[in-house]
Amino acid sequence: MTVLTVTPNPSLDRTYEIPALTRGTVLRAGTDRVDPGGKGVNVSRAVASAGHRTVAVLPLGGPEGALLSHLLGDLGIAVAGVPIQGSTRVNVSLAEPDGALTKINAAGPHIGADESQALLDTVAAEAVERHASWLVCCGSLPRGLADDWYAALVTRARASGVRVALDSSGPALAAALAARPDVVKPNADELAEVVGRPLATVGDAVKAAEQVREAGAGAVLASLGAIGQLLVDATGTYFATAPVAAVRSDVGAGDASLAGFLAEGGARAKALVSAVAHGAAAVQLPGSQMPAPGDLSLDKVSLTTDVPMDLPLSHNVNGAVR
Ligand SMILES: Nc1ncnc2c1ncn2[C@@H]1O[C@H](COP(=O)(O)OP(=O)(O)OP(=O)(O)O)[C@@H](O)[C@H]1O
Numbered sequence: 001m002t003v004l005t006v007t008p009n010p011s012l013d014r015t016y017e018i019p020a021l022t023r024g025t026v027l028r029a030g031t032d033r034v035d036p037g038g039k040g041v042n043v044s045r046a047v048a049s050a051g052h053r054t055v056a057v058l059p060l061g062g063p064e065g066a067l068l069s070h071l072l073g074d075l076g077i078a079v080a081g082v083p084i085q086g087s088t089r090v091n092v093s094l095a096e097p098d099g100a101l102t103k104i105n106a107a108g109p110h111i112g113a114d115e116s117q118a119l120l121d122t123v124a125a126e127a128v129e130r131h132a133s134w135l136v137c138c139g140s141l142p143r144g145l146a147d148d149w150y151a152a153l154v155t156r157a158r159a160s161g162v163r164v165a166l167d168s169s170g171p172a173l174a175a176a177l178a179a180r181p182d183v184v185k186p187n188a189d190e191l192a193e194v195v196g197r198p199l200a201t202v203g204d205a206v207k208a209a210e211q212v213r214e215a216g217a218g219a220v221l222a223s224l225g226a227i228g229q230l231l232v233d234a235t236g237t238y239f240a241t242a243p244v245a246a247v248r249s250d251v252g253a254g255d256a257s258l259a260g261f262l263a264e265g266g267a268r269a270k271a272l273v274s275a276v277a278h279g280a281a282a283v284q285l286p287g288s289q290m291p292a293p294g295d296l297s298l299d300k301v302s303l304t305t306d307v308p309m310d311l312p313l314s315h316n317v318n319g320a321v322r
């Protein structure tokens with residue numbers, strides 16, 4: 001299996017571990033790390049860890065872009081980079097010992113019309129050349145790309161027989177649904193936004209996921225933070241959860257989940273168990289480190305079709321929407 005990812009707004013993810021976040025002061029970091037970032041990049045990293053082939057398509061610019069490409073090369077991940085005028089962004093996370101995490105995502109470079117076309121053409125060429133089984137479209141759209149950019153990509157990929165998974169939010173997600181992506185992976189906030197109403201319980205999330213399927217998605221893998229995950233597809237509704245001893249950083253946990261889902265075939269219960277095991281493992285690792293097979297505890301995942309409809313949805317530890 002080859003998973004082609006496209007991340008139109010990738011990043012270098014710098015994480016500082018700090019004792020406590022105090023506004024208006026100089027904070028001294030205990031440790032810091034830099035990870036290659038952006039949602040599709042993370043999916044590629046986790047898919048590679050799971051032993052599958054992957055290629056990451058992304059715009060690259062400036063010294064940050066060169067470092068991102070270098071870091072991915074060190075991880076053995078094939079990169080199809082599209083050179084751009086602007087510089088790749090740097091996103092910063094401040095991680096506190098109790099698991100609270102404050103994240104600053106930069107806007108990223110403006111992508112010009114020629115650069116946008118080069119990205120689309122690169123995705124199309126790589127999909128053919130690598131015989132891609134999946135195209136995974138992930139993350140926010142940078143300035144310069146229209147809201148229907150993913151929609152065009154999904155339509156093109158599906159027409160050429162490549163299955164598509166999409167993890168985006170807001171207008172970009174809404175616009176892409178009509179192009180019928182095979183899988184979408186919203187978190188609770190993204191799901192609420194796309195249906196235009198607040199979600200209080202798992203039952204509300206199930207109804208929202210059904211609505212998203214009616215709008216065009218084949219399957220909805222909804223990640224619900226600490227609660228676990230919901231899969232609503234043509235075969236039914238499944239819920240799975242896994243215990244986590246201590247959360248170190250939840251950045252990229254959703255991306256690890258999507259990778260776990262695809263690595264196990266991208267459908268039904270077995271794939272959901274893999275998704276939850278990947279999410280639970282990812283939050284126990286620093287920064288946006290992606291889990292390796294040895295980090296996974298598949299036997300600890302509880303899976304049920306008896307979905308706990310009344311269970312309240314909780315927010316991330318610090319109430320942040322990421
Ligand atoms: N606080 C937590 N405790 C236990 N498990 C968690 C926690 N946060 C996340 N997870 C696991 O990781 C999965 C994905 O997390 P989440 O729903 O926060 O994704 P996300 O918002 O898409 O993340 P990101 O955008 O950073 O990749 C969850 O479904 C769950 O399995």
Ligand SMILES: O=P(O)(O)OC[C@@]1(O)O[C@H](CO)[C@@H](O)[C@@H]1O
Binds near residue numbers: 013038105141251253
């Ligand atoms: O700004 P976007 O594209 O919505 O999200 C970017 C990002 O927060 O997503 C990944 C975690 O999922 C990080 O690697 C990266 O910094």
